[in-house]
Amino acid sequence: MKPNISMLNAFIRLTAGFTLLAYSTAKLSKEESNSAWLFAAVGAMKVAEGHTRYCPVVDLMTHDETRDPDETALERVINPS
Template sequence: MKPNIGTLNALIRITCGFTLLGWGTAKLVKRSHNSSPILAMIMGSMKVAEGITRFCPIVFMYEERQSNNDDFTEEAFPPVNPS
């Protein structure tokens, strides 16, 4: 698993992730019966993990799909060599 996001992107993800975690924790302290803070905390923890590891599965899947589409395009439309 090699890093696929940059350092600045990772720092932004960590910051936003800790913000979501803090917001969710504060909301759960006030009202524990609401489930939206739990969802925010899960998303925040995922963003913190992505920032620390500098690996985003969504970016990985997008890059894989792009490389597969490029291969298909080259097979369907081979390059024309003018003579």
Template sequence: MKQNIGTVNALIRITIGLTMVGCSAARLGRQPHHQSHLITMLLGAMKVGEGITKYCPMTDLYERGQQLNNMDLASMTKESSPINPS
């Protein structure tokens, strides 16, 4: 897996992720019947993991989408067509 975020971005993700995990754990301890705190904790843990590995799947998906938008797909389909009407 190729790293796709920088060091500063990774440190920000780790900081925000740990804050989310800590706040969610405190709230989950007071209100164990609320599932939203558990989901927030899992999202915070995911941000910490992204910061540690310096890889974000959403950033990767966005970059691949931008590469596809920059390609001229119309000219590619005309050239690779098995039946040429002209």
């Protein structure tokens, strides 16, 4: 996977991800909540995107001339090579 987001974007995603994880951890320590689990999942996803500097949504939305025009977006997600 080639990085497709900038360093600034990666730092913003890391900050937002750790903030969401901290919020959800604090909320889960008080009571069991479905929204806290959702925030934890989204936060973990943002931390992973910031760490790898790769966002699958950005990859799907950008146009690349070197790709096969018959390839669908779902095939790119399943096989990102």
